Amino acid sequence: METDNTVGSNMGEKEDMEASETPFDPYIESLRQQLEDQDPVLLIAVIVALAVVVITCVFLKYFLSSKTVRSAVLLVGLCDAGKTLLFSRLLSGKFKRTQTSITDSSAPYKAKNDRGSTWTLIDLPGHDSLRSQYLEKFKSSARAIVFVVDSAIFQKEVRDVAEFLYMLLTDTVISRNAPALLVACNKQDITMAKSAKLIQQQLEKELNTLRVTRSAALSSQDGSVGGSVFLGKKGKDFEFSQVPLKVKFMECSARGSKGEEGDADIESLEKSLAKL
Known part of the structure; x- marks a missing residue:
């Protein structure tokens, strides 16, 4: 057993x-x-x-996921540069009487390309007391920044335009994300308007001067240049080709050469937006 x-x-x-x-x-x-x-x-x-x-x-x-999130096209610039009219023209093609914006406006914008790309077009206030806070709100979502310049009175505003551009180009978030920067030299329908080439040259000179004065001021405070990105390349005069963003200058007229009843002259801007 x-x-x-x-x-x-x-x-x-x-x-x-x-x-x-x-x-x-x-x-x-x-x-x-x-x-x-x-x-x-x-x-x-x-x-x-x-x-x-x-x-x-x-x-x-x-x-790749962070790239897909950035689907906003920001319209920025000084007051009365024509941002809001440009906003209306891009969306509907129609002329619209505008006034100085004190808040942002946004709407879906369908680019004129075969892909049918749709971006969120956002018009930001241009007043110097508001532009920084609105830029801070939307900059991380920017796929492109359309910087609108009043070509007719550019010579009077060159310093203010350069200071705004300097703030954009030295921002750490914008520099890292590198959205396209489209400088729209608006109001070309006015006889005294400056050309896009001249505006680019003048801004490069002004930004070069600003870089020297701003860097010197920050260094004298605490021995450093702060947390912002250095503009351009050290030891060389500033040129837009030195920044990480793809910069393009173009001429346009949101009003158009035929006035309120005519079409806007914004074809170059629309083509650039179609390539985003």
Whole structure:
């Protein structure tokens, strides 16, 4: 009887062991044996390579997702540069009498391209007491910034325009995201309007001067240049080609050469927005 019990017990244990085994056990054992036979240095190299691949995938996912979030086109500039009329022309093509904005306005804008791209067009106030806070609110979502300049009185406003541009170009968020910067030299229908080329040249000179004075002022305070991005390249006169943003100057007229009843001359701006 004891022998029968012993045999039965052994058979039971054997059945339990067989039941606990899985079809993958031989492969797992083979893989374990191969890993033990490998050079430790090679194993470390493989692990590091896999880690790099995983980190790269995570980074690309974050980068691509952050790009898709930035779907706003910001209209910025000084007061009376023509931003709100340009806003209306881009959306409906119609002329609309405007007044100085004290808050933002936004609406979906469908770009004139085959992809049917749709952006959120946002008109920001241009008053110097408001522009900073509204820019702070929307800058992280900007896919493009349309900086509107009054070409007719540019010579009088060049300093103020340059200061606003300096604030944009040295902002850490804008510099990192690098939205397209489209400088729309508006009111070209007026006889005394300055050309886009002249406006670009004048702004480069003014920004070069501002960079020197601002850097000197910040350095004298605490020995550093603060948390903002350095404008351009050190040791070289400033040019727009030196900034991380893709900058394009263009001429336009939100009013149009035929006045209120005619069409706006904004084709160059629309083409640039279609390429975003």
